[in-house]
Amino acid sequence: MAEKQIVSRLTAQVERLIEDHRRISADCRALVTERDGLAAENRALQQRLRELDARVKSIELGQGLSGNSGDRERARLRVNSLLREVDKCIAMLDKAE
Numbered sequence: 001m002a003e004k005q006i007v008s009r010l011t012a013q014v015e016r017l018i019e020d021h022r023r024i025s026a027d028c029r030a031l032v033t034e035r036d037g038l039a040a041e042n043r044a045l046q047q048r049l050r051e052l053d054a055r056v057k058s059i060e061l062g063q064g065l066s067g068n069s070g071d072r073e074r075a076r077l078r079v080n081s082l083l084r085e086v087d088k089c090i091a092m093l094d095k096a097e
Helices: 002-066 069-096
Strands: none
Touching: 002 069
């Protein structure tokens, strides 16, 4: 009689553990799906941020070329920065050859 109770209790515990495993597995799959969606959204937002940064720099450069002396100084610094960046790219291309 006691053996049947032990077996019944163990069976109930195993069934509960199996159900817990199924539930946790489903939760895990849902979290992975959500994470993947958020990662894609994050990449899209980062790309949009880069585009907006480039646009802001372009607008600042345009304003600097047409604005007062303070803006012109900023524009000159930006042009110099762009020229250095181009020079670095050319140097990297020369190394690759």
